[in-house]
Amino acid sequence: MTKTFSRRLGRGLAVVAAALWLAFPAHADVGQIKVATGQVFVDRKGQSLPGRVGLMLEADDVLRTGADGSVGITMRDNSLLSAGPNSIVSLERFEFDATTGDGRFDASLRRGTLAVTSGRIAKKSPQAMTVRTPSAVLGVRGTEFVVAVDD
Amino acid sequence: MTRLARWLAIMVAVLLAGCAGPKETIVLLPSPTGQDTAVTVTQGTRQVVLAQPYAGARLSRSNAEAFPSNAQEVQVRYGSALAAQPLPPARFTLFFVEGKDEFTDESKLIVDGVFAEIAKRPIPDVIVIGHTDSVGSDAANDLLSRQRAEVVRTAFAARGLAADKVVTVGRGKRELAVPTGDGVAEPRNRRVEILVR
Numbered sequence: 001m002t003k004t005f006s007r008r009l010g011r012g013l014a015v016v017a018a019a020l021w022l023a024f025p026a027h028a029d030v031g032q033i034k035v036a037t038g039q040v041f042v043d044r045k046g047q048s049l050p051g052r053v054g055l056m057l058e059a060d061d062v063l064r065t066g067a068d069g070s071v072g073i074t075m076r077d078n079s080l081l082s083a084g085p086n087s088i089v090s091l092e093r094f095e096f097d098a099t100t101g102d103g104r105f106d107a108s109l110r111r112g113t114l115a116v117t118s119g120r121i122a123k124k125s126p127q128a129m130t131v132r133t134p135s136a137v138l139g140v141r142g143t144e145f146v147v148a149v150d151d
Numbered sequence: 152m153t154r155l156a157r158w159l160a161i162m163v164a165v166l167l168a169g170c171a172g173p174k175e176t177i178v179l180l181p182s183p184t185g186q187d188t189a190v191t192v193t194q195g196t197r198q199v200v201l202a203q204p205y206a207g208a209r210l211s212r213s214n215a216e217a218f219p220s221n222a223q224e225v226q227v228r229y230g231s232a233l234a235a236q237p238l239p240p241a242r243f244t245l246f247f248v249e250g251k252d253e254f255t256d257e258s259k260l261i262v263d264g265v266f267a268e269i270a271k272r273p274i275p276d277v278i279v280i281g282h283t284d285s286v287g288s289d290a291a292n293d294l295l296s297r298q299r300a301e302v303v304r305t306a307f308a309a310r311g312l313a314a315d316k317v318v319t320v321g322r323g324k325r326e327l328a329v330p331t332g333d334g335v336a337e338p339r340n341r342r343v344e345i346l347v348r
């Protein structure tokens with residue numbers, strides 16, 4: 001009796017675990033550097049990492065480019081962000097459910113130039129993606145735009 | 152004393168210039184797919200909506216104004232940023248035999264296209280999304296859709312694509328390519344989408 005119960009419980013838990021796994025595939029990474037030229041750095045938890053092609057990105061990462069630098073990233077929801085020289089871009093918040101397409105993406109351009117092609121998050125819900133500048137909030141209803149912040 | 156006054160005047164001018172804050176510019180680009188596109192620019196209580204290709208907004212702390220830009224201006228100002236955009240994801244679809252995790256013979260040709268796209272990219276990553284038709288329970292279809300995605304991962308690994316470059320997702324019968332009622336065997340829904348990024 002107890003054995004049957006525990007076996008049933010075990011099976012139940014396995015189903016729940018499988019369901020959770022389907023709903024939230026394990027990803028700490030939010031995107032990846034696909035293009036990098038010149039000086040590119042990623043500031044993460046007080047450290048500055050070289051921004052090489054292939055580096056996986058995390059929420060809260062800050063990308064910086066030097067006078068000769070540029071960087072292009074692909075996010076998990078297929079958003080594409082790329083920055084020109086002397087730029088600072090912060091990935092403030094990224095949440096994405098690959099099964100439903102629901103999520104939240106907030107990035108900011110503190111300095112420099114940024115080109116944005118929005119992905120599944122903005123497609124699913126136009127309120128779910130914003131790009132901030134020092135003085136404004138850009139709501140992304142569409143696909144491609146560019147932003148510049150001069151010093 | 153006059154020298155001090157001049158110094159003060161310069162300092163005030165510098166501070167005032169600093170207070171003007173950064174100038175910001177936003178330009179909406181043409182949509183590559185031709186679909187409707189817009190960016191709303193909100194600064195405090197002011198809002199500018201950019202809804203036409205090359206519609207621009209210029210912001211300073213005290214002002215937000217719309218202006219028309221053009222391809223040439225965008226290239227000059229944003230050329231380096233645009234040149235660094237990663238290639239957009241390339242999409243492929245493989246179809247499966249009913250109730251099984253084998254792909255159809257025609258789909259084997261599509262795999263060649265996938266590998267050609269992978270070869271184009273310096274750091275490719277691949278997302279494989281399995282789907283089913285609406286025959287069977289959610290649980291069975293979630294499992295089958297995952298199995299289909301895994302079969303593709305295995306087939307790709309056999310052709311030399313490292314398994315850690317592939318993320319598999321199973322969406323079961325939630326996203327039918329061809330809308331049907333429940334319990335309908337529709338070959339076009341038994342598919343795996345492949346995104347090469």
